[in-house]
Amino acid sequence: xxxxxxxxxxxxxxxxxxxxxxxxxxxxxxxxxxxxxxxxxxxxxxxxxxxxxxxxxxxxxxxxxxxxxxxxxxxxxxxxxxxxxxxxxxxxxxxxxxxxxxxxxxxxxxxxxxxxxxxxxxxxxxxxxxxxxxxxxxxxxxxxxxxxxxxxxxxxxxxxxxxxxxxxxxxxxxxxxxxxxxxxxxxxxxxxxxxxxxxxxxxxxxxxxxxxxxxxxxxxxx
Amino acid sequence: xxxxxxxxxxxxxxxxxxxxxxxxxxxxxxxxxxxxxxxxxxxxxxxxxxxxxxxxxxxxxxxxxxxxxxxxxxxxxxxxxxxxxxxxxxxxxxxxxxxxxxxxxxxxxxxxxxxxxxxxxxxxxxxxxxxxxxxxxxxxxxxxxxxxxxxxxxxxxxxxxxxxxxxxxxxxxxxxxxxxxxxxxxxxxxxxxxxxxxxxxxxxxxxxxxxxxxxxxxxxxxxxxxxxxxxxxxxxxxxxxxxxxxxxxxxxxxxxxxxxxxxxxxxxxxxxxxxxxxxxxxxxxxxxxxxxxxxxxxxxxxxxxxxxxxx
Numbered sequence: 001x002x003x004x005x006x007x008x009x010x011x012x013x014x015x016x017x018x019x020x021x022x023x024x025x026x027x028x029x030x031x032x033x034x035x036x037x038x039x040x041x042x043x044x045x046x047x048x049x050x051x052x053x054x055x056x057x058x059x060x061x062x063x064x065x066x067x068x069x070x071x072x073x074x075x076x077x078x079x080x081x082x083x084x085x086x087x088x089x090x091x092x093x094x095x096x097x098x099x100x101x102x103x104x105x106x107x108x109x110x111x112x113x114x115x116x117x118x119x120x121x122x123x124x125x126x127x128x129x130x131x132x133x134x135x136x137x138x139x140x141x142x143x144x145x146x147x148x149x150x151x152x153x154x155x156x157x158x159x160x161x162x163x164x165x166x167x168x169x170x171x172x173x174x175x176x177x178x179x180x181x182x183x184x185x186x187x188x189x190x191x192x193x194x195x196x197x198x199x200x201x202x203x204x205x206x207x208x209x210x211x212x213x214x215x216x217x218x219x220x221x222x
Numbered sequence: 223x224x225x226x227x228x229x230x231x232x233x234x235x236x237x238x239x240x241x242x243x244x245x246x247x248x249x250x251x252x253x254x255x256x257x258x259x260x261x262x263x264x265x266x267x268x269x270x271x272x273x274x275x276x277x278x279x280x281x282x283x284x285x286x287x288x289x290x291x292x293x294x295x296x297x298x299x300x301x302x303x304x305x306x307x308x309x310x311x312x313x314x315x316x317x318x319x320x321x322x323x324x325x326x327x328x329x330x331x332x333x334x335x336x337x338x339x340x341x342x343x344x345x346x347x348x349x350x351x352x353x354x355x356x357x358x359x360x361x362x363x364x365x366x367x368x369x370x371x372x373x374x375x376x377x378x379x380x381x382x383x384x385x386x387x388x389x390x391x392x393x394x395x396x397x398x399x400x401x402x403x404x405x406x407x408x409x410x411x412x413x414x415x416x417x418x419x420x421x422x423x424x425x426x427x428x429x430x431x432x433x434x435x436x437x438x439x440x441x442x443x444x445x446x447x448x449x450x451x452x453x454x455x456x457x458x459x460x461x462x463x464x465x466x467x468x469x470x471x472x473x474x475x476x477x478x479x480x481x482x483x484x485x486x487x488x489x490x491x492x493x494x495x496x497x498x499x500x501x502x503x504x505x506x507x508x509x510x511x512x513x514x515x516x517x518x519x520x521x522x523x524x525x526x527x528x529x530x531x532x533x
Contacts, residue, residue, distance in 0.1 A: 153336050
């Protein structure tokens with residue numbers, strides 16, 4: 001899922017303080033799981049903005065709302081009235097949702113309420129860990145199911161580097177060395193010999209390097 | 223005696239069967255070539271080649287390539303250290319061609335310290351390819367005269383290709399396989415991490431020898447003199463992948479502060495003496511960090527001076 005983190009209220013206030021009617025708009029899927037951008041969090045942020053507006057003596061009306069996903073047209077019907085009402089929308093979705101709103105409402109000011117952080121898993125309640133960088137050409141089959149692109153600070157294909165330190169990455173003791181994990185996993189699978197296979201140079205054209213990406217699934221194109 | 227494949231002085235010394243000696247110099251944080259020339263002049267007669275570090279610890283410095291070119295101009299065999307952190311495959315190939323145009327005949331392929339340790343912690347890192355793939359890339363450029371994109375190289379580089387190895391880091395089970403992998407990728411010489419735990423190093427060498435790796439690449443044992451007990455502790459506790467045994471720390475701490483530097487040099491010389499007896503050790507890489515002026519003393523006391531002239 002996509003993991004995000006709420007921006008500090010100060011930054012949010014600077015973005016929206018000039019508007020009279022602000023809709024704080026939750027996205028109730030990924031960013032709700034990390035308790036940062038769901039419909040519940042939208043209510044909280046709206047309430048903080050109201051307090052701030054009062055403190056500042058600003059005449060701002062704030063509403064909260066939300067839908068299941070801000071990245072798909074089909075969920076928007078229930079929110080049209082709120083969006084119509086607003087002078088500006090503070091979206092608590094990831095960057096995808098924010099931009100989807102921009103595409104859908106070309107003249108409506110839309111601002112991000114979150115910093116979109118990464119694609120990750122829920123390691124345990126409240127802990128989210130990056131595990132994929134959507135490079136467009138999955139190599140997990142070669143690396144024992146652990147991704148060095150997302151989880152090695154140098155995205156090495158033939159690691160570990162000299163900075164691997166007792167199972168930790170050189171940049172942070174709390175961060176496991178991905179290549180240490182890969183080696184242990186290959187060993188556990190009885191595939192340690194595979195470690196010596198040289199990984200060939202990666203084609204990054206399917207990643208950010210190749211420019212913005214698009215996937216068209218012809219069968220389903222209306 | 224093996225036949226050298228490149229004009230590298232280091233390779234010629236190794237091929238002739240001598241124990242080789244290399245050292246390294248860090249370029250200045252400035253533009254004065256004299257900074258690097260001065261360091262090189264002080265040690266040139268005591269080593270076969272001088273490594274120039276590539277923005278080590280991710281701190282911005284004069285580039286390795288320009289520094290190596292200055293060394294070449296004074297007739298010193300330079301080892302161009304090149305990290306994959308800062309350059310994509312276009313820049314790497316371009317710099318290799320540029321280095322070869324200055325007759326720089328040695329390259330050490332590294333991934334580089336993470337940028338978060340340096341003076342541009344907020345910067346991007348590149349890591350388009352990794353150090354293992356850089357080894358393959360340089361070998362392809364030299365041996366096949368081809369660029370990655372397939373283009374032919376007019377006057378292909380003649381470079382003696384090296385890699386780093388750390389016998390001490392975890393996971394231990396892949397220390398020798400990792401060496402084997404670098405050699406399979408095309409590394410012809412290896413410079414190791416600084417050795418303080420000689421026993422552990424010997425185990426690693428034995429295993430490497432059993433696999434025939436010492437027949438396929440020259441292994442230069444890395445040594446770094448300790449300046450103080452504080453440095454020993456720092457290396458032990460704070461530098462990733464460094465194995466400084468307690469008895470070394472104790473020995474440094476056991477002499478008065480003003481004698482510790484001397485003790486550090488003595489330990490370094492004794493380490494070299496012991497390692498000379500280890501089959502498979504082809505030479506030494508003396509890394510006297512910001513202490514280059516001590517290299518001549520270490521080399522002399524270790525009985526490695528004068529350096530052979532191999533034409």
